[in-house]
Amino acid sequence: MSNASKSKGSAAEREFARLIGGERVPLSGAVEGYPGDVKGLGLTWEVKQRRNGAGWKQLAEWLKGKDALALHQPYRGWLVVLPLETFLNLLPEDADA
Numbered sequence: 001m002s003n004a005s006k007s008k009g010s011a012a013e014r015e016f017a018r019l020i021g022g023e024r025v026p027l028s029g030a031v032e033g034y035p036g037d038v039k040g041l042g043l044t045w046e047v048k049q050r051r052n053g054a055g056w057k058q059l060a061e062w063l064k065g066k067d068a069l070a071l072h073q074p075y076r077g078w079l080v081v082l083p084l085e086t087f088l089n090l091l092p093e094d095a096d097a
Contacts, residue, residue: 012049013037
């Protein structure tokens with residue numbers, strides 16, 4: 001039987017895959033040739049869940065009251081953070097899952 005953390009992570013991956021109409025990657029990216037946790041909407045996704053919010057309390061604070069957050073690290077490029085509902089609303093009606 002897997003440990004509690006692995007079970008919680010797998011549950012989060014299954015939920016996210018369902019929400020975007022995607023599918024969970026076999027063994028959650030642990031096998032060569034199968035990167036990431038979920039594939040859907042033409043993208044490969046890494047899914048993270050933290051019960052206590054460790055790691056993204058600052059992101060949530062910066063995003064509060066805004067639609068999206070743009071992060072830039074010189075020589076590394078840009079990252080965009082936005083709520084899933086906002087992201088899904090940006091997709092065309094016929095987006096291929």
